[in-house]
Amino acid sequence: xxxxxxxxxxxxxxxxxxxxxxxxxxxxxxxxxxxxxxxxxxxxxxxxxxxxxxxxxxxxxxxxxxxxxxxxxxxxxxxxxxxxxxxxxxxxxxxxxxxxxxxxxxxxxxxxx
Amino acid sequence: xxxxxxxxxxxxxxxxxxxxxxxxxxxxxxxxxxxxxxxxxxxxxxxxxxxxxxxxxxxxxxxxxxxxxxxxxxxxxxxxxxxxxxxxxxxxxxxxxxxxxxxxxxxxxxxxxxxxxxxxxxxxxxxxxxxxxxxxxxxxxxxxxxxxxxxxxxxxxxxxxxxxxxxxxxxxxxxxxxxxxxxxxxxxxxxxxxxxxxxxxxxxxxxxxxxxxx
Ligand SMILES: Nc1nc2c(ncn2[C@@H]2O[C@H](COP(=O)(O)OP(=O)(O)OP(=O)(O)O)[C@@H](O)[C@H]2O)c(=O)[nH]1
Ligand SMILES: [Mg+2]
Ligand SMILES: [Zn+2]
Numbered sequence: 001x002x003x004x005x006x007x008x009x010x011x012x013x014x015x016x017x018x019x020x021x022x023x024x025x026x027x028x029x030x031x032x033x034x035x036x037x038x039x040x041x042x043x044x045x046x047x048x049x050x051x052x053x054x055x056x057x058x059x060x061x062x063x064x065x066x067x068x069x070x071x072x073x074x075x076x077x078x079x080x081x082x083x084x085x086x087x088x089x090x091x092x093x094x095x096x097x098x099x100x101x102x103x104x105x106x107x108x109x110x111x112x113x
Numbered sequence: 114x115x116x117x118x119x120x121x122x123x124x125x126x127x128x129x130x131x132x133x134x135x136x137x138x139x140x141x142x143x144x145x146x147x148x149x150x151x152x153x154x155x156x157x158x159x160x161x162x163x164x165x166x167x168x169x170x171x172x173x174x175x176x177x178x179x180x181x182x183x184x185x186x187x188x189x190x191x192x193x194x195x196x197x198x199x200x201x202x203x204x205x206x207x208x209x210x211x212x213x214x215x216x217x218x219x220x221x222x223x224x225x226x227x228x229x230x231x232x233x234x235x236x237x238x239x240x241x242x243x244x245x246x247x248x249x250x251x252x253x254x255x256x257x258x259x260x261x262x263x264x265x266x267x268x269x270x271x272x273x274x275x276x277x278x279x280x281x282x283x284x285x286x287x288x289x290x291x292x293x294x295x296x297x298x299x300x301x302x303x304x305x306x307x308x309x310x311x312x313x314x315x316x317x318x319x320x321x322x323x324x325x326x327x
Contacts, residue, residue: 002203002204002205002236002239002240005203005205005207006122006123009122009123009124009125009126010122012125013118013120013122013124014118017116017118017120021114021116031122036264036265037239038235038236038239038265069264085261085262086258086261086294087261087264087297087298095293095294095297096297097297097298098264098268098298103265105121105122105123105239106118106119106120106121106122107118107119107120107122108117108118108119109115109116109117109118109119110115110116110118111114111115111116112114112115112116113114
């Protein structure tokens with residue numbers, strides 16, 4: 001929903017890193033996004049050329065690594081992948097507890113020239 | 114060449130939020146970030162709480178309506194200092210907007226600042242404002258499935274309010290299912306069931322809020 005603000009932050013982070021490394025050009029940006037972050041890849045891709053225009057990152061390709069959200073089931077004593085709706089354990093039907101897996105939201109690395 | 118970055122995408126917001134939080138702590142201001150769907154009762158709950166605590170503590174309000182000043186005018190009519198932030202269609206408030214708003218509002222030490230966030234159960238949850246407490250309001254007509262759909266919002270709440278309980282008889286709202294969902298995500302946040310129309314549940318909520326004031 002707020003991909004515009006998010007894309008701006010991505011470009012800012014990448015530009016700062018590229019400058020530190022003395023890069024001429026950023027060719028690829030690797031992002032890790034958990035499914036609970038509610039960020040839609042396509043909207044980031046849509047905004048990116050507009051926001052990155054005129055920066056070292058303007059021609060960069062965006063690579064998304066999505067992480068599926070995991071919940072913990074106390075009954076079964078293990079994690080399960082969150083189903084599309086709700087967060088019931090697919091094995092025993094009890095409600096799971098949230099974990100940190102699925103909340104990732106960071107720039108993992110950049111490839112520069 | 115590949116360079117490891119490992120930086121959180123919202124890190125600059127988080128840093129600003131931390132600076133806000135330090136300032137609020139230093140000045141003992143209790144800041145409530147009020148989040149809910151459009152129309153769940155954010156303005157109604159805020160105004161009802163201020164009415165009931167009138168004279169006991171100083172209040173101010175930041176209104177994060179997308180386009181209108183209707184809510185800010187309601188607060189102003191109560192004689193409470195209010196600042197309207199126009200997000201220009203934006204879906205959330207961020208820490209920088211709050212920093213600027215607070216510079217302008219200058220809430221007194223030991224006061225309570227309500228921030229009415231943009232009506233939305235998704236985006237505001239990702240942006241730390243530096244608040245002391247996150248107040249999440251759900252309302253009966255929205256249905257009992259909200260915690261199941263908006264996981265992060267309910268997981269990170271410090272207090273959950275179920276508003277419009279007066280409408281319970283008219284709406285197919287499974288109260289147990291709602292509470293179960295909230296508790297699965299969040300074992301700690303107190304849950305208050307209130308009605309801004311009848312005043313039901315407010316004495317408990319007010320008692321809780323009084324304990325949070327610093
Ligand atoms: N029946 C009933 N109606 C309520 C209650 N609380 C609020 N309302 C009504 O619900 C409508 C929306 O309330 P607001 O307080 O403006 O809600 P809000 O979340 O601030 O709305 P936005 O700022 O527009 O997103 C108004 O018409 C209120 O009078 C309640 O407890 N019961
Ligand atoms: Mg309102
Ligand atoms: Zn299980």
